[in-house]
Amino acid sequence: MSDHTVTAGIILIGDELLSGRTQDTNLSTIAKWLEPLGVQVGEARIIADDAEVITQTVRTFSERFNYVFTTGGIGPTHDDITADCIAAAFDLGISERDDAIAMLRERYEQGELNAARRRMARIPDGASLIKNPVSQAPGFQTRNVFTMAGVPSIMRGMLPDIEHRIQGGAKVYSVNVTAAGIGEGDAAEPLAEIERRFHGVSIGSYPFFNADLRGVTFVARGRDKAMLEKVEIALSALVADLT
Amino acid sequence: MSDHTVTAGIILIGDELLSGRTQDTNLSTIAKWLEPLGVQVGEARIIADDAEVITQTVRTFSERFNYVFTTGGIGPTHDDITADCIAAAFDLGISERDDAIAMLRERYEQGELNAARRRMARIPDGASLIKNPVSQAPGFQTRNVFTMAGVPSIMRGMLPDIEHRIQGGAKVYSVNVTAAGIGEGDAAEPLAEIERRFHGVSIGSYPFFNADLRGVTFVARGRDKAMLEKVEIALSALVADLT
Numbered sequence: 001m002s003d004h005t006v007t008a009g010i011i012l013i014g015d016e017l018l019s020g021r022t023q024d025t026n027l028s029t030i031a032k033w034l035e036p037l038g039v040q041v042g043e044a045r046i047i048a049d050d051a052e053v054i055t056q057t058v059r060t061f062s063e064r065f066n067y068v069f070t071t072g073g074i075g076p077t078h079d080d081i082t083a084d085c086i087a088a089a090f091d092l093g094i095s096e097r098d099d100a101i102a103m104l105r106e107r108y109e110q111g112e113l114n115a116a117r118r119r120m121a122r123i124p125d126g127a128s129l130i131k132n133p134v135s136q137a138p139g140f141q142t143r144n145v146f147t148m149a150g151v152p153s154i155m156r157g158m159l160p161d162i163e164h165r166i167q168g169g170a171k172v173y174s175v176n177v178t179a180a181g182i183g184e185g186d187a188a189e190p191l192a193e194i195e196r197r198f199h200g201v202s203i204g205s206y207p208f209f210n211a212d213l214r215g216v217t218f219v220a221r222g223r224d225k226a227m228l229e230k231v232e233i234a235l236s237a238l239v240a241d242l243t
Numbered sequence: 244m245s246d247h248t249v250t251a252g253i254i255l256i257g258d259e260l261l262s263g264r265t266q267d268t269n270l271s272t273i274a275k276w277l278e279p280l281g282v283q284v285g286e287a288r289i290i291a292d293d294a295e296v297i298t299q300t301v302r303t304f305s306e307r308f309n310y311v312f313t314t315g316g317i318g319p320t321h322d323d324i325t326a327d328c329i330a331a332a333f334d335l336g337i338s339e340r341d342d343a344i345a346m347l348r349e350r351y352e353q354g355e356l357n358a359a360r361r362r363m364a365r366i367p368d369g370a371s372l373i374k375n376p377v378s379q380a381p382g383f384q385t386r387n388v389f390t391m392a393g394v395p396s397i398m399r400g401m402l403p404d405i406e407h408r409i410q411g412g413a414k415v416y417s418v419n420v421t422a423a424g425i426g427e428g429d430a431a432e433p434l435a436e437i438e439r440r441f442h443g444v445s446i447g448s449y450p451f452f453n454a455d456l457r458g459v460t461f462v463a464r465g466r467d468k469a470m471l472e473k474v475e476i477a478l479s480a481l482v483a484d485l486t
């Protein structure tokens with residue numbers, strides 16, 4: 001296992017996410033799937049169905065992160081333009097591929113495989129397909145960019161055929177300690193002190209509020225599992241001290 | 244009411260959103276609140292607690308969109324760096340402000356208002372405060388950028404004191420028609436035809452799948468309410484035709 005940091009950028013494509021009509025869940029699904037592979041999500045962007053923006057974002061992220069994941073815009077309708085934008089981002093051609101058509105035939109009868117659905121077999125040149133066990137229309141990998149469906153159940157179905165292509169870095173472990181009845185501001189000072197003491201560990205504090213309860217959850221992350229156990233003890237002592 | 248498009252960019256700040264530990268809901272809350280004000284969300288970015296990235300993203304979005312909303316990173320702990328980044332983005336100073344301290348005093352007794360909590364009264368020069376009826380620590384407006392809390396209940400509490408500062412554009416209306424039992428690919432061709440017929444209306448199609456049912460929801464958006472009623476009729480006819 002390597003000790004360098006491997007990063008991912010996530011691009012969530014779709015007007016419906018920006019209008020608030022659809023609540024994204026793909027980011028957290030992908031982030032949680034990447035964590036045990038030793039890949040940290042560095043940034044996510046939620047962008048409109050706009051060819052220029054998609055193309056530019058793919059290009060920027062492909063340079064900035066080790067891996068890029070896109071979701072959305074690979075269906076059969078006129079606003080499904082992601083495949084063309086990936087091709088444009090890397091100056092590649094794009095055309096209907098026989099292996100992708102073969103996958104679609106597993107789902108659609110001859111008569112159903114109309115022009116719109118055949119669009120889902122248009123793949124940028126040189127890309128390798130990603131299997132879709134849910135609805136067959138494949139995703140694809142172009143260099144370090146993985147293009148997946150936007151519908152969460154279909155997206156999740158594509159992850160198993162991506163996992164073996166990821167070379168992760170150092171795994172990041174986390175521990176968390178929750179304290180009821182205290183405020184973030186009570187803990188700020190001693191928390192910074194704990195972070196200074198344990199080099200390489202970063203600690204976040206996440207306040208929560210509801211009708212009955214306020215409190216804070218502290219989450220410590222780092223690569224050294226043994227050190228994190230010590231951090232957990234230090235955090236527990238801090239919480240005992242404050243409550 | 245103006246007929247130009249007014250846009251917003253949303254910046255969601257916090258490592259916990261990128262790790263998948265916390266599921267964001269602020270984007271859809273803000274987007275739904277902006278819609279009746281005549282403001283469309285153009286892009287959202289979910290970024291880490293990283294000063295350089297926050298500063299650069301604020302600068303980029305402030306130039307690109309009419310309004311920018313940030314959430315997260317204005318609490319009392321060492322990883323709460325948003326206020327400093329906003330100041331840096333606009334080359335402004337930042338200091339503790341008496342009016343912000345006065346708000347904090349409504350909540351905290353003298354002894355509780357420690358150095359960590361006083362950090363929440365550090366405001367970029369010239370910014371105007373945004374009231375926080377939930378936990379008092381204010382948000383603030385710097386030029387076209389509104390900086391809000393990350394905790395959803397606190398963020399929502401700040402929106403009423405922002406609403407009167409927004410000059411919206413043409414309101415965008417929407418209608419939607421849901422068809423059970425059809426696939427997106429069945430409708431792609433006639434859908435594009437409907438979009439061509441009604442200029443200025445954009446139609447998205449959103450497939451859904453669950454254990455019992457597959458189907459598609461069509462959402463048409465546009466500024467001309469009368470035209471949208473005709474689109475709704477056309478979409479309903481299309482659905483009747485396909486099912």
